[in-house]
Amino acid sequence: SQKIEQNSEALNIQEGKTATLTCNYTNYSPAYLQWYRQDPGRGPVFLLLIRENEKEKRKERLKVTFDTTLKQSLFHITASQPADSATYLCAPLSSGGSYIPTFGRGTSLIVHP
């Protein structure tokens, strides 16, 4: 069955450093992969989408890579700030017609001042 793995342990980093979050998937080949941010008690907020034929995508301080050979996506936040503290969800999109995202459990990021 399809499986998405994100680090279950929280990632603690110091302000100003680069945060790197990992998303691994098995047993399918998504055509797209989305990343979302979720704050406590709120719904997820869309951040970035990357296509299978794109190696890298950037948006301001965010960078996403997509390695279809390793079946892995990396999500980077450069010059991290305490306001970046949240849970980050990866969501590969299956290509079975409706491209419905399947979410990982998310990784909690805590940026310390």
Next chain:
Amino acid sequence: DAGVTQSPTHLIKTRGQHVTLRCSPISGHKSVSWYQQVLGQGPQFIFQYYEKEERGRGNFPDRFSARQFPNYSSELNVNALLLGDSALYLCASSLQSGHNQPQHFGDGTRLSIL
């Protein structure tokens, strides 16, 4: 512009009861999806509707049903509630169904089953 709105924000029910959750999408969005999120997990897909037709269904029992209205708002119904149905129910809208459409989420309905 208003984002996705869901009602109610919180709800407490007892086992065996039924519940109706409501969602209004962003103006102009024709696709609505429903997700269930239990604590510590990512959202799990329940249904997707586009132009009032079901476009996708996740691995949930028949106790779960949904519909979309002509104004693109949507309802999620759950019958014969079980303790395990306690979760945050999220609604998301997008312009269209399929492809790489970003999902715009509401803040959910927190459902507690006693």
